[in-house]
Amino acid sequence: MPQGAQPRDKVTIIEIADAAGVSKSTVSLVLTGRGSVKPETRERILQVMDELGYVYNRGAANLRNTQSKIVGLVLNDLSNPFFAEFAIGVETVLQMAGYVAFMANTSESVVRQSQVMRMMREHGAGGIILCPALDTTAEELALASGPETALLVAIRRLPGVAASSVVPDNVAGSARITRHLLNLGHRRIAYLGGMSSMVVRQDRHQGFSEAMTKAGVAIDPGLNLECMPTRDGGFSAMSSALALPNRPTAVVCYNDVVAIGAMLAAARRGLVVGRDIAIVGFDDTSEARHVSPALTTIAVDAVGLGERAAAMLLERITNRAAPETSHVGPAELMIRESCGAYQHALTAAG
Structure with a gap:
């Protein structure tokens, strides 16, 4: 087009x-x-x-009407436990309201995202909750969603998109966890994970930078390491950080999955996380609570965000005249062993 x-x-x-x-x-x-x-x-x-701009109305005979009970749920990375928890929240609310979710995983592919959104529209989805794939543009999304389908963008905000949104407070959360590391005495702190083109990465790195600057601590550009937000990405980026002549003493990770990959890399080099190096994440997935040592992270309540997203989309489906709204969820610091806070407290007491 x-x-x-x-x-x-x-x-x-x-x-x-x-x-x-x-x-x-x-x-x-x-x-x-x-x-x-x-x-x-x-x-x-x-x-x-x-x-x-044609969309085939496959369900015209029995699905596509103002009473459609189908909602599309398009996730960018279902291998990340965060999005699985988010989906649970969405489905809980939809089920209570008598709706059915059609779920698809794009694996960060914009092409796949356009395909599945078209299919959902063809099958009569009255609305779509979208966790955008990497490099999604407002123009591409306008074509994929269509004017007749209610759209809610979740987790990754997309500037220029006319749609309701549900996102965590990325800037505040990242600043909060960075201040925690600074309060523990760390000064050589790395930021690890995510790609620079990702809006969430930009927001979280902004929070990190603001906290460092406010504390009067210089940011070493060599400690700003990008990688895909996966466990393998975290492992590789952390390995590079640890190979530096003057390695960081603490690492703020883009998300929990990256942080767990970083913990594995540290262990591979014989470092004890929480004693020899501090590693923190973002999201507070169930995996973060169960790894050893347990991961210090930012809790954003993925299930709660999913519930809010579903409720907001249903409001738009049932009342198309309702205004587009945005929700920014809280981001709370969860202190566990991986940051070394408990070890620090024991040392101070001794």
Whole structure:
């Protein structure tokens, strides 16, 4: 679709057939998945559909109406326990309201995200809760969601998107956990994880930087290490940090998954986390509470955020005139063994 174009509500099959240079029946075969159509013809028809902004109403006979009880839930990384907990909160509220969630995992693929959102609209989803994939743009999202589908953006805010949103307080949470490390006496503190293009990373690094600056502690650019927000990413980035001639004494991690990867890397080098180096996370997933040593982190209540997201989306579905709203969830410091606070207290007492 040309840049700046908007999806049309009433594109007809005849228009698609004319633009693609095929018969109306060929277009119908592609839409319904019945019969045999040459791959190149199918691709040409699908391209025309995208250019015209057409969305096939697969559930028109029995699903697509103002009383649709289907909600789409599109997650960017279901391998991260945080998003599994978020999904539990969403489904709890939807179930109580008599709705069914269609869930999809994009694995950080914008292409996959557009595909699953189109499929959800085809099957009559009255609304979609989206945890955006990495590098999602407002323009791409406008085309994928369509004007007829209520949309709520969760966890990762997207500047320029006209939709309700539910996000944790990333800036305040990151500043809070950084101040905790500073209060423990750390000055050479690294920030590890996330990619610079990620809005959440920008927010969390902002909180880290503000706390360091306010404390009068210089930030070493060499201790700002990016990586994908995964356990493997955390392991690799932490290994690089520990290979520095003057390694950090403490590490603020983008999320719990990265922090656990960092803990594994530290252990691989023979370091005792909480004694030889402090490592902290963000999210407070169940895994953070059960690893050894238990992870100091920022609790944002993933289940509660999911519940709030579902409730806000249902309000938009049942009342399309309702204004778009935003919710910023609290971010609380959870002190456990990985930061060395207890070891610090014992040393001070002795």
